[in-house]
Each structure stands twice: as C-alpha cells, then as structure tokens.
Amino acid sequence: MKERRDLDAAEAVIARPAGSVERLIALAAPDMAGVDELIVARMQSQVSVIPALAEHLIEAGGKRLRPLLTVAAARLVGAGGGSSLKLAAAVEFIHTATLLHDDVVDGSQLRRGKVAAHLIWGAPSSVLVGDFLFARAFELMVETGVLSALEILARASRVIAEGEVLQLTRAHDLNLSQATYLEIITAKTAELFAAAAEAGAIGAGAEASQAAALREYGRNLGLAFQLADDALDYGGVTETLGKNAGDDFREGKATLPLLLAIARSGPREVDFWERAIGRKEQTNDDFRRARELIIGAGAIEATLDLASDYSDRAKVALKIFPDSEWRRGLESLADFAVSRRA
Amino acid sequence: MKERRDLDAAEAVIARPAGSVERLIALAAPDMAGVDELIVARMQSQVSVIPALAEHLIEAGGKRLRPLLTVAAARLVGAGGGSSLKLAAAVEFIHTATLLHDDVVDGSQLRRGKVAAHLIWGAPSSVLVGDFLFARAFELMVETGVLSALEILARASRVIAEGEVLQLTRAHDLNLSQATYLEIITAKTAELFAAAAEAGAIGAGAEASQAAALREYGRNLGLAFQLADDALDYGGVTETLGKNAGDDFREGKATLPLLLAIARSGPREVDFWERAIGRKEQTNDDFRRARELIIGAGAIEATLDLASDYSDRAKVALKIFPDSEWRRGLESLADFAVSRRA
Numbered sequence: 001m002k003e004r005r006d007l008d009a010a011e012a013v014i015a016r017p018a019g020s021v022e023r024l025i026a027l028a029a030p031d032m033a034g035v036d037e038l039i040v041a042r043m044q045s046q047v048s049v050i051p052a053l054a055e056h057l058i059e060a061g062g063k064r065l066r067p068l069l070t071v072a073a074a075r076l077v078g079a080g081g082g083s084s085l086k087l088a089a090a091v092e093f094i095h096t097a098t099l100l101h102d103d104v105v106d107g108s109q110l111r112r113g114k115v116a117a118h119l120i121w122g123a124p125s126s127v128l129v130g131d132f133l134f135a136r137a138f139e140l141m142v143e144t145g146v147l148s149a150l151e152i153l154a155r156a157s158r159v160i161a162e163g164e165v166l167q168l169t170r171a172h173d174l175n176l177s178q179a180t181y182l183e184i185i186t187a188k189t190a191e192l193f194a195a196a197a198e199a200g201a202i203g204a205g206a207e208a209s210q211a212a213a214l215r216e217y218g219r220n221l222g223l224a225f226q227l228a229d230d231a232l233d234y235g236g237v238t239e240t241l242g243k244n245a246g247d248d249f250r251e252g253k254a255t256l257p258l259l260l261a262i263a264r265s266g267p268r269e270v271d272f273w274e275r276a277i278g279r280k281e282q283t284n285d286d287f288r289r290a291r292e293l294i295i296g297a298g299a300i301e302a303t304l305d306l307a308s309d310y311s312d313r314a315k316v317a318l319k320i321f322p323d324s325e326w327r328r329g330l331e332s333l334a335d336f337a338v339s340r341r342a
Numbered sequence: 343m344k345e346r347r348d349l350d351a352a353e354a355v356i357a358r359p360a361g362s363v364e365r366l367i368a369l370a371a372p373d374m375a376g377v378d379e380l381i382v383a384r385m386q387s388q389v390s391v392i393p394a395l396a397e398h399l400i401e402a403g404g405k406r407l408r409p410l411l412t413v414a415a416a417r418l419v420g421a422g423g424g425s426s427l428k429l430a431a432a433v434e435f436i437h438t439a440t441l442l443h444d445d446v447v448d449g450s451q452l453r454r455g456k457v458a459a460h461l462i463w464g465a466p467s468s469v470l471v472g473d474f475l476f477a478r479a480f481e482l483m484v485e486t487g488v489l490s491a492l493e494i495l496a497r498a499s500r501v502i503a504e505g506e507v508l509q510l511t512r513a514h515d516l517n518l519s520q521a522t523y524l525e526i527i528t529a530k531t532a533e534l535f536a537a538a539a540e541a542g543a544i545g546a547g548a549e550a551s552q553a554a555a556l557r558e559y560g561r562n563l564g565l566a567f568q569l570a571d572d573a574l575d576y577g578g579v580t581e582t583l584g585k586n587a588g589d590d591f592r593e594g595k596a597t598l599p600l601l602l603a604i605a606r607s608g609p610r611e612v613d614f615w616e617r618a619i620g621r622k623e624q625t626n627d628d629f630r631r632a633r634e635l636i637i638g639a640g641a642i643e644a645t646l647d648l649a650s651d652y653s654d655r656a657k658v659a660l661k662i663f664p665d666s667e668w669r670r671g672l673e674s675l676a677d678f679a680v681s682r683r684a
Contacts, residue, residue: 039359049510050504076589101470104465104469105465123465124446124447127446128503129507135496135497135500135502139497139500142493151484152490154483157473164473165392235460249459310482
C-alpha cells in the first residue's frame with residue numbers, strides 16, 4: 001500500500017552518510033552480503049519472467065531494512081550468520097511479495113523510483129511472481145529447521161494481509177478512528193518489523209525474554225517509521241523525501257496527520273476534507289491548502305511526537321541487553337526513524 | 343487458470359452416485375467432516391470481508407479432492423486423523439488461494455457455478471484474501487510440527503506459481519510442444535495432487551518408500567484428471583460437464599487435444615487454427631468446426647488414452663501397499679478420473 005511505498009523511500013535515506021546509522025550498516029555488511037547472495041540465488045527460476053520481474057524490484061534497492069533487523073537481532077543475541085541469513089532473505093521475499101501485490105491493488109505507477117513491475121509485465125505476472133516469492137520465503141525458512149521462526153513469519157504474513165484488507169475497506173473514511181489507523185499500520189507495517197527482529201533472535205537461540213524484547217523493539221520501530229513517513233508526506237520536501245510529497249493526500253488516504261487536522265477543523269474545513277478526501281474531488285491547489293491546514297492544526301508535530309514515543313519505546317525494549325555495538329546500532333536506527341524532521 | 347476451473351467442474355461429478363468412488367467418499371467422511379470444521383474455523387478473521395469472500399468460494403463446493411487425498415493417504419499408511427486433518431485443510435487453503443489469484447489473472451467470470459469473487463468484492467480483495475489463505479495454510483502446517491510436510495507444500499506452492507507463469511507466457515502458442523504442455527499441467531495441477539498425498543503420508547509417519555509411492559500416485563492422478571478434463575472441453579456435453587464445453591477454445595488455450603489436432607492438420611486447417619487460437623479471432627461457428635477437426639483427428643481419443651496411461655501408473659504406484667479398503671478407494675478414484683468418456 002501507499003505507506004509501505006513511502007517507507008521504501010524513507011529507507012533509501014538510510015543509505016546516506018548518517019553517522020551512527022552508517023555504523024550499523026557497516027557492522028552488518030558481511031551478513032547482508034550473504035543475505036544478498038541468497039536473495040539472488042533463490043529468486044532464480046527456469047521460468048525466465050520470474051527472475052526478470054523479481055530482479056527489477058529487488059535490485060532497485062530499498063535498504064533491506066527488514067532483513068537488516070533479522071541479522072542484527074541474531075548478532076545482538078550473540079549467534080549471527082547461519083540460519084539468520086536465510087531467515088533474513090525470507091523476510092525480504094515476504095516484503096517484496098507484498099509490494100508486488102500492493103502495487104497491483106493500488107494501481108501504483110512507481111516503486112523505488114522505477115516504473116512499477118505490473119506496468120511492464122502486467123498485473124497477472126506481478127500477482128504470480130508475488131506468490132512465487134512468498135512460497136520461496138517458506139522454502140528458505142523450512143531449510144533452517146527453526147519451526148518457531150516459521151510460526152512467527154507465517155502469522156506475520158497473515159496479519160499483513162488482514163491489515164491490507166482493512167485498509168482497503170477504510171481508505172477514504174474521514175471518520176476513521178485513531179485506534180483503527182494504528183491497528184492498520186500495526187498490521188501492515190509494524191508486524192513484519194516485529195517478526196523480522198523476533199525471528200532473527202529465535203533463529204539465534206534467544207531466550208524467550210530476549211525474543212520478546214526484540215519483537216517489542218521491532219514493533220515500535222515499525223510504528224515510528226510509518227508515523228514519521230505519514231508526517232513527511234505533508235511536512236517534507238520532495239527533494240529530501242526521494243518521492244513526491246502529497247501522495248497520500250492525492251490518493252485520499254486517511255493517515256494520522258489528516259485525521260488529527262480533521263478532528264481540529266471548523267465546519268468550513270470539514271466541507272473541504274469531505275470533498276477532497278471523502279469524494280476525492282481535488283483541484284491543483286488543494287494539496288497546498290491541506291498542508292496549511294494540517295501544519296496549522298499542529299498535526300505534523302503531534303504525529304512526529306507520537307513517532308518519537310514509539311522510537312523511545314523501541315530503545316527501552318533493548319535495555320535488557322548489555323551495552324554492545326549492536327545494541328547501539330539498533331538504538332541509533334530508532335533515533336533515525338524520527339530524526340528526519342527537517 | 344482455466345484447466346483448474348475445469349477440474350473443479352470435474353470434481354463436482356464425483357459427488358454423484360458413482361459406485362466405488364462413493365465408497366471412498368463415505369470412508370473418508372468422518373475425517374473430511376473434521377477438515378471442514380478446520381476450514382471454517384481458520385478462514386475467520388476480525389476483518390469481515392475475509393471470511394465473507396473465502397466462504398463464497400469455499401462453501402460453493404468443489405469436492406475437496408485434494409484434502410481427500412491427504413486424509414486417504416494418511417489412512418492408507420495407517421495413522422489417519424490428527425495432523426493429517428490440519429495438513430488437509432492447509433492443502434485446501436493453498437488450492438483456494440490459487441483459485442482466487444487465477445480468477446484475477448484470467449479475468450474469469452464464473453467459479454464453481456457462482457460469480458467469481460473478484461467481480462463481487464473486486465480484484466484487490468481477491469488478491470489479498472488469497473494471500474491471507476496462503477499464510478493461514480502455513481500457520482496450520484506449523485501447528486502440526488511436521489517440517490517435512492511443510493517442505494513438500496512450500497515447494498508445491500512455488501512450483502504451482504512457476505507453472506502459472508509459464509502458462510501465462512505460452513497460453514496462445516500454437517507451437518507449444520507436448521513436452522511443454524505436460525510441464526505446465528504437471529506444475530500447475532499434478533504437483534499439488536502429489537504434494538497433498540505425500541504430505542498426508544509423511545504426517546502419518548510413513549516410511550520413505552510409502553511417501554514416494556503416494557507422491558507418485560498423486561502426480562499421475564493429477565495428470566489423468568487434467569488430461570481428461572482437457573479432452574472433455576472438446577468431447578463432452580455441457581449438461582454432463584457442469585460447465586460450458588468449449589471454454590478452453592474460446593480462451594484460445596493450447597491444450598493437448600488442440601495441439602494434437604494441429605499436428606495432424608493440413609494447410610487449410612492450420613490457417614483456421616492460426617486465426618481462431620493464435621489471433622483469437624473467432625466466429626460463432628468456430629467451436630463447432632474446431633470440435634469436428636479435433637474429433638476427426640482422433641485427438642480426443644489420444645488425449646484420453648494418455649490420461650488412461652497416467653491413471654494406470656497411479657494404480658501401479660499403490661501396489662506396494664497391502665490390499666485394503668483405502669487402497670481400493672484410491673484405485674477407484676484413479677479409474678474415475680478417466681471414466682467420464684460418455
């Protein structure tokens with residue numbers, strides 16, 4: 001869905017020199033090279049359309065944040081490499097499968113700065129290659145023999161689908177409650193972050209308390225990322241974002257900045273929101289007005305404050321682990337998730 | 343895809359009083375009641391669109407032939423019930439997920455005699471509910487703790503997707519070789535039959551030779567069913583089929599009866615096939631002519647002869663098991679697959 005695309009744009013920012021986040025990326029580089037090898041090897045098929053389509057999306061980048069969580073969680077627990085690389089590749093395949101299906105569902109034009117796969121190979125191929133990658137993910141997980149990691153990622157896959165359907169049925173609903181909004185982003189974004197970290201821990205033989213802590217870290221990190229991203233869609237600058245500001249607005253998507261602004265609106269503004277979002281009748285100048293209303297209502301700040309809360313909770317969850325380079329790396333990632341205010 | 347829909351129509355015939363097949367169905371009835379309960383319980387979700395859409399398809403029937411194979415294989419090995427019911431429900435969920443995605447891919451109008459789900463709830467919901475059911479299948483499998491059954495069904499899911507993509511890229515190809523045709527139907531149909539039987543055996547603690555025999559049985563049974571179905575599309579009568587004869591032709595699908603007829607055609611007929619299938623320019627009378635050419639070329643008989651070969655191979659594969667009601671039931675199912683000539 002849309003927010004997931006935003007998130008990929010946000011992930012792209014991580015590639016920039018960014019101090020401490022750079023350190024985590026450097027720390028994880030050897031493991032991530034192994035993950036990349038697995039990804040390339042396992043997206044192969046005798047049916048040539050499959051690797052061609054998968055490569056288009058996978059090699060377009062995205063910072064592989066979710067598999068990074070898996071390998072970092074395993075390293076934090078103390079037993080990186082090995083099965084954590086396969087679990088990380090499986091996590092990326094699940095993510096890629098959902099991106100392929102989301103782009104078909106949304107009729108998206110762009111993904112990771114490239115023309116969406118379904119516009120090149122057709123929606124049928126995107127659906128079926130998504131299915132292929134999803135199945136491949138489970139084949140990789142089976143190879144690790146870690147049944148509890150399979151359980152975590154099977155459940156996550158199911159919860160993501162539920163979140164997507166929920167969003168589909170409520171996308172343009174101005175009366176969406178904040179609780180339902182949080183339910184949607186928890187299911188469609190935070191669940192895979194949580195599962196990626198937890199599965200990495202479990203694969204590394206973590207104790208139950210460690211696995212639960214890393215799950216908690218991942219869940220809160222995912223919420224922080226998604227909230228910051230929803231804020232940046234109204235508060236960011238296109239050049240900085242690596243995507244167009246205003247995409248959520250133009251798609252009429254009810255994200256938190258918009259819901260907060262609506263809650264604080266007078267009758268005249270309510271008419272505006274009902275036309276522009278509820279009925280999706282928009283003029284060229286509407287995004288500028290929406291942005292003014294949202295900023296004026298303090299909705300960007302409120303959304304980023306909530307993102308900061310989740311980022312803090314993510315860091316707190318790591319406190320059961322002794323200080324280490326990996327813990328500091330994951331903490332800095334939580335800071336990074338909400339530091340993109342400018 | 344199309345042939346899979348035909349197959350569902352063929353499966354519906356199994357419900358009729360048909361002597362020995364009735365016996366297998368009666369034998370398996372207690373287990374299948376347990377499978378049905380699991381299916382209904384596990385298609386539930388707080389997101390109400392999901393069970394509504396899943397129910398539309400699942401309760402429309404289809405004879406649950408694939409889960410029947412799973413429970414019968416477990417019983418033949420001697421340890422039915424238990425985990426075989428969960429594996430059987432998982433098999434049906436995988437099948438249902440592929441049906442949902444296939445209907446979107448093909449733009450199909452009808453499924454199991456009802457309006458296709460994507461025409462009621464929209465293609466996006468069909469794609470996402472398919473993903474939900476696929477994930478649910480893996481959750482069910484994880485619950486059994488039988489990692490080798492997971493491996494078998496994860497691989498089958500991947501092979502099915504590969505077969506679907508292969509078919510998508512070769513659907514209207516008059517020069518499709520018989521080898522490629524068999525490769526396609528092996529992947530998209532026979533693989534799940536094989537995996538359903540093998541997983542049931544493995545879940546029941548089968549020896550390697552027993553599991554391999556049941557896989558071989560399932561694979562050959564699936565090929566026999568699909569070939570008979572492709573023949574019936576030209577040789578059958580609409581009322582008997584429970585679907586319209588000629589669907590494959592109207593979709594321009596290169597199935598074996600057509601490929602055999604083309605191979606035996608003179609230059610004038612080749613022009614006809616190139617127009618009607620290659621370019622899909624069809625007139626109302628074309629199906630009648632195609633049927634005459636195909637019957638005249640002996641292509642129906644040749645296709646059914648090949649189906650009979652596979653049916654025989656399926657029965658031979660069962661010979662390692664001592665005589666029992668379950669073995670006889672599975673043998674009669676193989677006979678049934680190709681006995682629908684009239």
